[in-house]
Amino acid sequence: MDRLAKVFTQQDELIAPVGAYQNEYEAIKALHSLPGEKRQHFQELTLKLLDDLEQPHVTESCAERSRLWREQGNLLFRSSSKDLGSDADAERVLGACRLYTKAVLAAEDAEIELCLAFANRGMALQEYGYYQEAYDDCANALDCGYPTKLQHKVIFRQAHCAWKLKRIEQLAEHIVCLEKLELNESFRQQLEDLKRSLELLQSQSSNDKSFNDQEKTGPIHEIVTESGSRGRYMIAKEAIPQGKIIFREQATCFVPLEQRLICQQCAASLLCAPIPCPQCRQRVVYCSRECRERHKPIHRFECAAYRKDLLKMVGVSHLALRMVLSYMPSMLPKLQECPDSSEMWATITTLAKGADKENEPTPQYLQSLRMISHLDKAPQAELVYHMLCANLLQLYLKDYTNFFDQFQAMTAPIEDWHLILAALILRSAGQLLVNGHVGDALLPVDLEASEFGLLQPEMWLKPRHLKLGQMHNLSQTEPLTAINLPYLSLCNHACAPSIRTKFDGCTAVCQSAVELEAGEEIFNCYTMDYKRSMIRQRSQPLQQVYKFDCSCEKCTRTDPDQDYLKFHRYRCENPNCLQEFVPKPLPHQTNLNWWMHPPDATVASVCCPVCKETQAFSWYNDFLCLIDCCGEVKARRALYKAFDGLDKWLLEHHILKGKLAEMIIEACFAEMDEGCVLDDVDYENLMRIIGTQLEGTAAHSGGTSMEYLSQMTYLWDLWALSKCKRSDQQQQEMRGKLEYLACEQREIFENYYNDFIKQK
Secondary structure (H helix, E strand, O other): OHHHHHHHHHHHHHOOOOOOOOOHHHHHHHHHOOOHHHHHHHHHHHHHHHHHOOOOOOHHHHHHHHHHHHHHHHHHHHOOHHHHOHHHHHHHHHHHHHHHHHHHHHHOOOHHHHHHHHHHHHHHHHHHOOHHHHHHHHHHHHHOOOOHHHHHHHHHHHHHHHHHOOOHHHHHHHHHHHHOOOOOHHHHHHHHHHHHHHHHHHHHHOOOOOOOOOOOOEEOOOEEEEEEOOEEEEEEOOOEOOOOEEEEEEOOOEEEOOOOOOEOOOOOOOOOOOEEOOOOOOOOEEOOHHHHHHHHHHHHHHHHHHHHOOHHHOOHHHHHHHHHHHHHHHHHHHHOOOOOHHHHHHHHHHHHHOOOOOOOOOOHHHHHHOOOOOHHHOOHHHHHHHHHHHHHHHHHHHHHOOHHHHHOOOOOOHHHHHHHHHHHHHHHHHHHHHHOEEEEEEEOOOOOOOOOHHHOOOOEEEOOEEOOOOHHHOOEEEEEEEEOOOOHHHOEEOOOOOEEEEEEOOEEEEEEOOOEOOOOEOEEOOOOOOOOOOHHHHHHHHHHOOOOOOOOHHHHOOOOOHHHHHHHOEEOOOOOOOOEEOOOOOOOOOOOOHHHOOOOOOOOOOEOOOOOOEOOOHHHHHHHHHHHOOOOHHHHHHHHHHHHHHHHOEOOOOHHHHHHHHHHHHHHHHHHHOOOOOOHHHHHHHHHHHHHHHHHHHHHOOOOOHHHHHHHHHHHHHHHOOOOOOOHHHHHHHHHHHHHOOHHHHHHHHHHHHHHHOOO
16 A cells, blocks of 8 residues: 555646546546646656556465465364264364365466365265265365376265255266266265166256246336436335345445455355455455456456455545446447547436436446446545546556456547556545445354364354354444445435345345335435434534435434433432433543543543533443453352442443443353353343343444344354243344344354244
């Protein structure tokens, strides 16, 4: 990042002040129109940066690291279950899968080691029960050049997995292939067994009826989009009950955030057999061969950039680049006859200003072109930064990929296509700044960026089935994707949103958060909502990023903070006062969460407005001391008593009470994970504290929020362990909340419910 900042600073000095902003095309044209020497120096700085980003790579070192991981996997996989104990057999196999995965990633382009790592992981995955992933790994091993004399073993594994998956055609193909090979008696017998399995599958298939239950994208309820003085917006055409799905939108474009490795095609976050691009320095993975194949049209132009670690430097411009790469095939027929860049930009502008056709779905590239942008209102420094990012990515495409080859036969000169591509990247970046979304998911707690959720042996009983008492370790909410959702972006902002958005991989599922009347506008919330923020706090990003002051119902009432303040009500500690009060924020304060500031930070004291006495909050420090000693029975008993005492000072669903409940729950469960044995008194108190926490979260964030679903995992563990009572109604109510989870996580929750809760 320092190198990028240094180069951009030097380039900024070469650029004349941008002046009045017209559009993205004119902004990029200004860069391309620099005087001769300046233009040359400007481009040389960019090209030198791209060259300097190339990182040293020694294939032999990759091969050695991969071999060491594979050998560790072999040792664990071959260790006898008698040595480890029968209960540890599944951990042995999954632990080997984890080590083989490290070997797969470490191999990079060392093909011999890569094929061996794939083959060994496929063997372990097959034994554990991940048959589809094992099948893919066998195919990967063969593709990478697995030794010919041993290939029959890999093909037998593929055939076995095809049988388990009931894939008749694939099983038949592998049998035909094996019949052509010279096999010993043992393998011949295995082949005969496979033939009998095939015959059985074929006889069963005639009685089976296949069906497609794939959910469709698009509107579920009747909604319409209209244009007005505030731009385009969305309204309900019919009455929509609370909690109903309004629409689904599958994104064409998203990028992973930070360094978390998720599938680049479908955004799957819980992986057991990631398939890496061998050229990308362990920065790109897929959940399957199918996803890898489907992503090739995009990745072939991003691979060198990942290798240079360029894309994480340019922020939102990475997603902008991916939008251009994804949508260019759809745009090209409209642009190919244009004689020059000016005519191309005029065509793009016409497309962007066009209206949606009634009763016809609008292609996502057109929806995206029509999203608003506020680059015209951006400060000069911000605008120049995005211009330079667009120029950098355009030069990268030109010098490190063959992307521009497709334009050689077009009417306009190739230089004009360079300009248009940079302008489109800049346009997309500007649109994403005010229209981009962030997708999240539940992941294992404290999972390292280089680890994978389904490969943690201590958590899993069998494929996608958690061990008893491990539900709470799948409770960390983490932002995973920056995602382009142009249809969802039609919703205007209100601090009390009409919808709740669930991210399911790269699909957004929008459900009604309230009852909607026919003709009522559907609102999304662009920042923290009115219960979780003061108007001073949420108005800042609305002004800085979205360039407007909110005029929603919650912000224009006499006391816009009244719902936030409900969660910050105290009783005065002064024994001569004991009045209920809400702290009065100082002019610079954007929140009242004094406990979240660092110990050395200057924080406004909380004073009772009635008696003017500063609150000491000694009970808070005492509480923290008890948390540190949570492993001791005596400290836990004192902790439960201290929590009950909070009701004296923290009123109703005070936000701090929820945070302290979270601390107790997490500390006690951490002790359980370390082997500490709790008694019935502990479980009774934990159940009560979890109930209090969930009530507060439901009031504060909603009973279907990610916060609520995350906290619910602790309750489910207590139910599974038979440590607390619950009614059938409670059980069904909690199970009903699973519809608000992504499919990956919902399957695991359903399995846990059926394994440990339903029959109890």
